[in-house]
Amino acid sequence: MQKLPSLAQMFNRLLTLPSVSATDPALDTGNKAVIEQLAQWCETLGFKVTLQPVGHNKLNLWAELGSGPGGLLLAGHADTVPFDEGRWNKNPLAMTEADGKWFGLGATDMKGFFALVLAALEGMDLSQLKAPLRIAATADEETSMEGARRLAEAAPFSPALTLVGEPTELKPIGRHKGHISAGIRITGKSGHSSDPGAGLNAMELMHGVLGDLIVLKQELAERYCDHHFAVPYPTLNLGHIHGGDNANRICGCCELHIDMRPLPGMSIPELEGLLKEKLSNVEKAHPGALQWQHLHEPCPAFVSPDGPWKDEVSRLLGQPVETANYATEAPFFASLGSEVLVLGPGSIRQAHQPDEFMAMDQIGPAMELVQGMVKRLCLT
Numbered sequence: 001m002q003k004l005p006s007l008a009q010m011f012n013r014l015l016t017l018p019s020v021s022a023t024d025p026a027l028d029t030g031n032k033a034v035i036e037q038l039a040q041w042c043e044t045l046g047f048k049v050t051l052q053p054v055g056h057n058k059l060n061l062w063a064e065l066g067s068g069p070g071g072l073l074l075a076g077h078a079d080t081v082p083f084d085e086g087r088w089n090k091n092p093l094a095m096t097e098a099d100g101k102w103f104g105l106g107a108t109d110m111k112g113f114f115a116l117v118l119a120a121l122e123g124m125d126l127s128q129l130k131a132p133l134r135i136a137a138t139a140d141e142e143t144s145m146e147g148a149r150r151l152a153e154a155a156p157f158s159p160a161l162t163l164v165g166e167p168t169e170l171k172p173i174g175r176h177k178g179h180i181s182a183g184i185r186i187t188g189k190s191g192h193s194s195d196p197g198a199g200l201n202a203m204e205l206m207h208g209v210l211g212d213l214i215v216l217k218q219e220l221a222e223r224y225c226d227h228h229f230a231v232p233y234p235t236l237n238l239g240h241i242h243g244g245d246n247a248n249r250i251c252g253c254c255e256l257h258i259d260m261r262p263l264p265g266m267s268i269p270e271l272e273g274l275l276k277e278k279l280s281n282v283e284k285a286h287p288g289a290l291q292w293q294h295l296h297e298p299c300p301a302f303v304s305p306d307g308p309w310k311d312e313v314s315r316l317l318g319q320p321v322e323t324a325n326y327a328t329e330a331p332f333f334a335s336l337g338s339e340v341l342v343l344g345p346g347s348i349r350q351a352h353q354p355d356e357f358m359a360m361d362q363i364g365p366a367m368e369l370v371q372g373m374v375k376r377l378c379l380t
């Protein structure tokens with residue numbers, strides 16, 4: 001029988017294949033190389049692989065051993081966030097082992113998960129499956145979640161339990177917030193700075209918008225509360241701003257990117273309505289100067305469907321099912337009719353950061369978890 005490379009080799013190989021997702025097309029590399037590599041390894045283990053195109057140079061993968069309903073789905077995304085090489089001390093595009101950690105872009109979020117899953121499965125006898133075992137890897141989780149949306153529409157299966165292997169330090173998450181990101185652009189009128197009346201300063205108008213949004217941020221924190229969450233209210237973050245080009249030119253254009261995180265039970269139109277209301281102050285004073293749009297489709301909040309498996313996993317791990325403030329692909333996997341837990345090795349604190357790493361002490365327990373879940377859902 002053909003063999004997979006070692007765990008460390010697979011981990012390293014996945015990091016060397018860039019798969020950056022970004023709303024800026026100049027930074028986006030597509031995820032095809034990673035998906036094709038995963039497809040090859042899944043086939044080595046005897047899985048039947050289906051690839052689904054998701055736009056240019058992007059693919060989803062699902063791999064199946066066995067068929068029919070039920071069983072276990074091990075799911076995750078094959079893309080990473082963009083990186084700023086100058087802020088890394090380690091090579092982002094290869095695995096470096098140091099201080100009991102495996103460093104690299106995607107080490108924990110979340111290419112490393114796939115290497116661990118494959119290594120864990122290679123160590124098992126999967127010839128007598130009683131229920132199907134599946135692996136899914138998606139495109140564009142870090143931006144639009146388009147991959148998971150398409151997979152949920154097309155995948156012809158309904159697992160009993162899906163584990164989304166995002167970095168939760170191996171604690172099961174059964175509920176999380178949604179995610180909305182918006183770009184707000186003010187178009188003023190440029191002119192020579194010596195005569196303020198010669199233009200309309202977009203940065204000054206944006207100053208008004210920023211003030212209104214900071215008020216909205218406080219109102220959200222006062223008005224809504226869900227005690228399941230460590231941050232119990234919907235958040236609003238001012239994330240990126242760019243405006244103007246020269247000290248002696250009136251700023252003609254200014255753009256702001258924000259995100260908002262709705263609690264489960266809050267509708268996305270409800271939160272958008274509050275945003276629109278705040279933006280209307282500047283719109284009224286300067287008709288036509290403000291435009292806003294979603295940077296990508298909003299991602300819904302998540303509450304796992306009921307069923308027996310969440311509690312069983314919780315008992316097995318000796319950990320309560322918890323909540324997360326961030327968003328994942330879990331709601332799209334839940335739409336397949338599956339119970340879903342977000343549960344994987346590594347920490348969200350290292351995700352999206354320079355010198356991202358997976359602590360090596362997560363590796364053994366993560367592989368045992370995968371093997372334990374496969375035994376419980378597919379072999380008994």
Ligand SMILES: CC(=O)N[C@@H](CCCN)C(=O)O
Nearest residue numbers: 141142143144179326327328
């Ligand atoms: C886990 C994580 O960082 N998820 C991302 C998803 C963004 C999707 N638009 C977040 O919560 O910001």
Ligand SMILES: [Zn+2]
Nearest residue numbers: 077109110166
């Ligand atoms: Zn992730």
Ligand SMILES: [Zn+2]
Nearest residue numbers: 109142351352
């Ligand atoms: Zn991420």
